[in-house]
Amino acid sequence: MRFMIMVKATKDSEAGVMPSEKLLAEMGKFNEELVKAGVMLAGEGLQPSSKGARVRFSGAKRSVIDGPFAETKELVAGFWMWQVKSKAEAIEWVKRCPNPMPGDSEIEIRQVFEAADFGEEFTPELRAQEERLRSKLAAKKK
Numbered sequence: 001m002r003f004m005i006m007v008k009a010t011k012d013s014e015a016g017v018m019p020s021e022k023l024l025a026e027m028g029k030f031n032e033e034l035v036k037a038g039v040m041l042a043g044e045g046l047q048p049s050s051k052g053a054r055v056r057f058s059g060a061k062r063s064v065i066d067g068p069f070a071e072t073k074e075l076v077a078g079f080w081m082w083q084v085k086s087k088a089e090a091i092e093w094v095k096r097c098p099n100p101m102p103g104d105s106e107i108e109i110r111q112v113f114e115a116a117d118f119g120e121e122f123t124p125e126l127r128a129q130e131e132r133l134r135s136k137l138a139a140k141k142k
Contacts, residue, residue: 002041002112003082003090007100009075014048014068019100026098034082039093043080077101087111 019027034040049067056063069075078100084090090109099105115122115130122130 001084001086002114003084003087004110004112005080005082005090005094006076006108006110007045007078008106008108009049009072009077010101010103010105011072013077013101014050014072014075016048016050020102023098023100027100030097033096034080034093039082039084041081041083043078045078046076049075073106081112 031040031043034043049069052067052069054065054067054069056065082090082093084093087109094107094109097107100107115127
């Protein structure tokens with residue numbers, strides 16, 4: 001099972017406050033443990049929402065909203081992609097994580113959809129297309 005692990009933003013992360021050397025070292029050690037255990041597929045920190053944008057869809061119309069975005073608690077400051085056996089295992093890994101922010105912080109865990117989750121609507125043709133795209137992505141990484 002794949003899970004996206006999202007580190008929620010705080011006022012400090014949205015203000016562009018960078019993590020301390022100590023926290024960077026602790027996170028580096030944690031990431032090494034994840035890689036060694038075969039759990040971590042990817043992981044990155046994100047720039048503050050002031051450097052981002054949102055595209056709002058309304059039928060065929062598109063509108064762009066530039067950051068920053070007001071609701072800090074709804075924003076993501078960083079993420080990991082993990083491959084684990086269960087949500088319980090993901091939770092156990094998150095509980096071992098250093099606190100990603102000074103003070104209070106929150107990490108959200110969300111399971112990623114797999115092809116089988118889409119049922120019959122995900123036709124053999126669509127599955128083949130998905131497999132071709134994943135193969136191209138894997139080839140780019142090499």
